[in-house]
Amino acid sequence: KLPIAVLISGRGSNMKALIEACEKPDFPARISLVLSNRPDAIGLDVARNAQLTTQVIDHKTFGKDREAHERKVHEAVKASGAELICLAGYMRVLTPWLVEKWYGKMLNIHPSLLPAFPGLHTHEAAIKAGAHEHGCTVHLVTSGVDEGPILGQARVPVLADDTPESLAGRVLVEEHTLYPKILKEFIERK
Ligand code: GAR
Numbered sequence: 323k324l325p326i327a328v329l330i331s332g333r334g335s336n337m338k339a340l341i342e343a344c345e346k347p348d349f350p351a352r353i354s355l356v357l358s359n360r361p362d363a364i365g366l367d368v369a370r371n372a373q374l375t376t377q378v379i380d381h382k383t384f385g386k387d388r389e390a391h392e393r394k395v396h397e398a399v400k401a402s403g404a405e406l407i408c409l410a411g412y413m414r415v416l417t418p419w420l421v422e423k424w425y426g427k428m429l430n431i432h433p434s435l436l437p438a439f440p441g442l443h444t445h446e447a448a449i450k451a452g453a454h455e456h457g458c459t460v461h462l463v464t465s466g467v468d469e470g471p472i473l474g475q476a477r478v479p480v481l482a483d484d485t486p487e488s489l490a491g492r493v494l495v496e497e498h499t500l501y502p503k504i505l506k507e508f509i510e511r512k
Contacts, residue, residue: 324509325354327404329395329412334365335494336410336431336501341372343502350509355402357395359414375402381414392420408505409463418465428463429508431501433493435459435475440468445486445493456480456489458497460504474504 323344328337337356343349356369359381369376377398384391399407409430421428434444436459439451448456457477464470476496480489 323352324350324405325403326351326406326408326505327355327357327399327402328353328369328408328410330356330358330363330365330369330410331360331413332363332365332411334363334368334411336497337365338368339498339502340408340410340505341369341374343506349502350506351406354404355399357398359391359395359412365411388414388417389419392417396420396423406509407463408501410501415467416463416465421463421465424463426462429473429501429505430461430463430468430470431497432459432461432468433490433497435477436461436468436472443486445489448480449484449486449489453480456493458493458500460501473508474500476500 328340330337341353344352353374356366356374356376358366358378361378361380366376366378379391379394379398381391405427407424407428409428434448435455435457439447445456455477457475459475460473462470462473478492478496
């Protein structure tokens with residue numbers, strides 16, 4: 323199984339979906355590290371309960387030096403033996419330094435049908451734009467935010483009475499199957 327690191331900042335429900343996938347004998351990855359930039363990320367408890375190695379590298383202790391923070395992240399990921407990084411609700415914009423180090427080996431999940439609605443508040447944006455369809459995207463990370471090559475997408479309808487919350491919930495269900503599916507395909511293709 324390929325060792326992977328999962329980077330989170332919060333709830334960690336996509337991380338949980340990856341944990342559950344990795345527990346299956348035929349899944350081609352195992353999680354060598356769950357790393358959070360926030361000490362209070364709920365997902366850390368989920369990872370600890372699953373007996374995974376966790377680490378916190380708090381970006382706030384590095385002031386404005388984004389690269390110094392990322393050097394520590396990179397070292398921790400490397401030390402865990404991970405050969406691939408999965409961003410799972412990791413809410414930091416990465417510098418070109420880290421992106422280059424992991425080019426072709428870092429995946430992200432984004433809650434929209436990219437290239438539509440990059441950035442934050444994607445569900446609200448989709449509703450405001452009058453989109454009839456919305457969804458999520460797994461893509462390779464490049465230095466343009468939410469711009470990397472698309473590996474897979476899942477679609478959901480936008481309903482007339484949707485709120486950003488109801489739409490987010492419908493998309494999240496799809497995220498949890500899309501991410502493990504695309505990760506598996508990606509590893510098996512390599
Ligand atoms: C997910 O919806 C993920 O797609 C999104 O944050 C949520 C994290 O939830 N990611 C981004 O917006 C990345 N810019 P989770 O912590 O429960 O997986």
